[in-house]
Amino acid sequence: MNREGYVGILRRVKTPADVRGLSTAQAVQLAAEIRTFLVKNVAITGGHLGPNLGVVELTIALHQVFDSPRDTIVFDTGHQAYVHKLLTGRSDFSSLRQREGLSGYPSRQESEHDVVENSHASTALSWADGIARGYRLRGGPNRHVVAVIGDGALTGGMAWEALNNIAAVKDHPLVVVINDNGRSYAPTIGGLAHHLDTLRTTRGYENFLDWGKKTLKRGGSPGRLAYEALHGLKKGLRDVVMPLGMFEDLGLKYMGPIDGHDIVAVARALRRAKDFGGPVLVHVITEKGRGYTPAEKDTADRFHGIGPIHPETGLPIAPSRFGWTSVFSDEIVKIGRERDDVVAVTAAMLRPVGLAAFADEFPDRVMDVGIAEQHAITSAAGMSFAGVHPVVALYATFLNRAFDQVLMDAALHRAGVTIVLDRAGVTGDDGPSHNGMWDMALLGVVPGLRLAAPRDEATLRAALREAVSVEDRPTVVRYPKGPVGPALPAIDIVNGVDVLGRWQAKEYRGEAANRDAAAAEERPRVLLIGIGAMAVTAVTAAEDLAAEGVDVTVVSPTWVLPVAGGLLDLIADYSIVLSVEDGVVDQGIGERISAAATRAGFTGTFVCRGLASEFIEHSTRVQILTDQRLLPADLADEVRRAAEVEAN
Numbered sequence: 065m066n067r068e069g070y071v072g073i074l075r076r077v078k079t080p081a082d083v084r085g086l087s088t089a090q091a092v093q094l095a096a097e098i099r100t101f102l103v104k105n106v107a108i109t110g111g112h113l114g115p116n117l118g119v120v121e122l123t124i125a126l127h128q129v130f131d132s133p134r135d136t137i138v139f140d141t142g143h144q145a146y147v148h149k150l151l152t153g154r155s156d157f158s159s160l161r162q163r164e165g166l167s168g169y170p171s172r173q174e175s176e177h178d179v180v181e182n183s184h185a186s187t188a189l190s191w192a193d194g195i196a197r198g199y200r201l202r203g204g205p206n207r208h209v210v211a212v213i214g215d216g217a218l219t220g221g222m223a224w225e226a227l228n229n230i231a232a233v234k235d236h237p238l239v240v241v242i243n244d245n246g247r248s249y250a251p252t253i254g255g256l257a258h259h260l261d262t263l264r265t266t267r268g269y270e271n272f273l274d275w276g277k278k279t280l281k282r283g284g285s286p287g288r289l290a291y292e293a294l295h296g297l298k299k300g301l302r303d304v305v306m307p308l309g310m311f312e313d314l315g316l317k318y319m320g321p322i323d324g325h326d327i328v329a330v331a332r333a334l335r336r337a338k339d340f341g342g343p344v345l346v347h348v349i350t351e352k353g354r355g356y357t358p359a360e361k362d363t364a365d366r367f368h369g370i371g372p373i374h375p376e377t378g379l380p381i382a383p384s385r386f387g388w389t390s391v392f393s394d395e396i397v398k399i400g401r402e403r404d405d406v407v408a409v410t411a412a413m414l415r416p417v418g419l420a421a422f423a424d425e426f427p428d429r430v431m432d433v434g435i436a437e438q439h440a441i442t443s444a445a446g447m448s449f450a451g452v453h454p455v456v457a458l459y460a461t462f463l464n465r466a467f468d469q470v471l472m473d474a475a476l477h478r479a480g481v482t483i484v485l486d487r488a489g490v491t492g493d494d495g496p497s498h499n500g501m502w503d504m505a506l507l508g509v510v511p512g513l514r515l516a517a518p519r520d521e522a523t524l525r526a527a528l529r530e531a532v533s534v535e536d537r538p539t540v541v542r543y544p545k546g547p548v549g550p551a552l553p554a555i556d557i558v559n560g561v562d563v564l565g566r567w568q569a570k571e572y573r574g575e576a577a578n579r580d581a582a583a584a585e586e587r588p589r590v591l592l593i594g595i596g597a598m599a600v601t602a603v604t605a606a607e608d609l610a611a612e613g614v615d616v617t618v619v620s621p622t623w624v625l626p627v628a629g630g631l632l633d634l635i636a637d638y639s640i641v642l643s644v645e646d647g648v649v650d651q652g653i654g655e656r657i658s659a660a661a662t663r664a665g666f667t668g669t670f671v672c673r674g675l676a677s678e679f680i681e682h683s684t685r686v687q688i689l690t691d692q693r694l695l696p697a698d699l700a701d702e703v704r705r706a707a708e709v710e711a712n
């Protein structure tokens with residue numbers, strides 16, 4: 065059953081054809097019902113409420129003008145596609161971003177109207193260019209491609225690579241809609257933002273002209289003459305007030321700015337663009353969070369991405385808990401006070417990555433590069449060259465696109481750059497493109513790079529401090545989303561490796577040392593290597609195993625790349641070793657340790673546990689770790705199986 069929250073027209077809209085059948089008044093009513101629906105339903109599940117409230121009229125107009133799926137509509141980043149889902153027959157938002165529920169992004173599995181599933185920004189224009197080129201060759205006549213890209217996503221370099229190519233095909237039936245709400249999370253930065261702002265501020269100018277058209281033309285021929293003069297002035301002023309050069313110099317027809325909440329105006333512009341016969345850029349001005357006061361008043365990010373809230377007030381149902389991000393946020397400020405050469409870099413995510421406090425205290429030492437992770441890394445290498453120590457804070461999954469910059473700018477030049485990866489490992493509800501599961505496997509091949517996977521608050525603080533002290537190579541510190549795990553202090557340090565515990569069955573169970581030495585020799589000596597946040601899982605598994613009479617030692621090296629020689633020496637004392645990590649197991653840390661141990665002469669059993677190299681559908685972190693067999697019981701089972709093999 066769909067959650068109640070909408071009446072009348074929305075209930076009847078199942079396909080884009082239904083949208084096209086509506087009168088203007090009905091379309092306006094539909095927009096109101098959609099807003100009611102979004103607030104009521106996303107308040108319960110959480111999700112990207114603000115971005116979707118901003119594209120209600122735009123999305124209705126898109127489906128009025130274009131014939132999806134014959135025409136293709138792609139959304140950049142895809143977090144603003146809830147309205148598109150509603151208009152294409154998906155009205156059950158009751159389990160949005162939950163297992164078996166709707167994805168928070170477009171999903172081909174859900175609908176033929178969905179194409180681009182990844183939530184990584186700035187890719188839609190390239191998709192659109194490729195689709196349009198393909199349709200030209202194979203798709204049959206008059207198939208239009210529309211890409212909706214936010215002003216934030218337009219700060220990503222890939223978008224400009226695409227625009228350069230799109231502009232080269234003069235008869236590309238391609239429409240680029242800039243959904244310009246002036247924000248990523250925070251107000252969008254950079255020269256482009258300023259340019260869009262200039263274009264945007266002429267909206268008042270455009271309204272004035274519209275007034276002139278209506279009023280003056282009613283004044284007979286003198287009035288008409290006055291309007292013509294005014295209109296003639298417009299062209300001149302436009303070139304002065306609205307430096308269209310940037311887009312029109314590229315060879316792109318520019319239309320706008322259009323009021324993105326006026327369905328008729330947007331549809332009119334889209335029709336003109338559709339009929340233009342070449343690539344057109346339609347600049348639509350929208351308001352993130354439109355129509356929901358708590359979102360409109362949210363100066364931080366207009367309810368960009370929320371957890372469950374009280375719909376009446378917008379207040380969160382559950383207060384946010386002290387998490388990994390908070391630890392980073394606190395420690396980087398402390399470091400900033402001690403080290404005035406430390407600067408922070410964000411890619412349009414100052415608050416989400418925990419740099420707001422640093423920015424408040426050191427406003428001149430924070431750089432927001434926009435959604436431009438590649439630029440972030442290479443400019444950080446430049447900053448390092450110039451004598452500062454940059455700390456680039458990103459979500460782990462977004463570093464994927466800056467791999468070459470890490471390799472060839474930061475590492476090749478031995479740049480003292482620190483990269484902090486939040487949301488490393490399984491994030492869960494944001495779907496396959498948001499799990500930060502590839503960083504350790506990718507970065508394992510970068511010569512000289514050092515990577516830390518802290519296991520708790522204390523090791524995160526220590527790792528961050530050590531990272532910023534390294535000036536001759538890139539350092540990486542990675543941790544997951546959500547609350548910090550329990551403190552896991554080392555009970556010993558062997559060969560530089562933190563030992564979290566030694567569970568010897570006899571001692572553990574309080575038994576007298578009644579085992580003879582021979583029997584003790586026969587028992588397998590098990591070593592669990594808990595990497596990062598998975599250390600707590602290893603400790604729990606060890607306790608389970610010790611209760612069965614298995615001797616287990618748990619270690620958790622904070623710095624896992626490169627593999628530490630001391631760890632290899634320690635491994636030599638054990639017959640069964642199991643590593644567990646919150647990252648892909650293929651070419652992961654465990655496999656690197658195993659290969660190095662083998663090269664060093666280890667002949668025991670080495671089991672590597674981690675995430676499978678697959679795209680993991682949206683679900684909760686716990687559900688995914690369960691599916692991936694990464695719970696304590698799963699690790700204990702692996703050890704039991706290895707012990708049985710060893711015994712036979």
Ligand SMILES: Cc1ncc(C[n+]2csc(CCOP(=O)(O)OP(=O)(O)O)c2C)c(N)n1
Nearest residue numbers: 115183184185214215216217247248412462
């Ligand atoms: C490569 C990449 N970096 C960062 C993000 C995180 N992110 C998601 S949405 C968003 C802001 C997008 O702003 P905009 O394109 O203007 O869309 P809006 O939310 O304003 O509709 C960011 C930075 C991402 N999805 N992809």
Ligand SMILES: CC(=O)[C@@H](O)[C@H](O)COP(=O)(O)O
Nearest residue numbers: 141143183369416487494545
């Ligand atoms: C769409 C996008 O990339 C971000 O909005 C992301 O969904 C935020 O994730 P968190 O909620 O983990 O901060």
Ligand SMILES: [Mg+2]
Nearest residue numbers: 214215216247
């Ligand atoms: Mg925006």
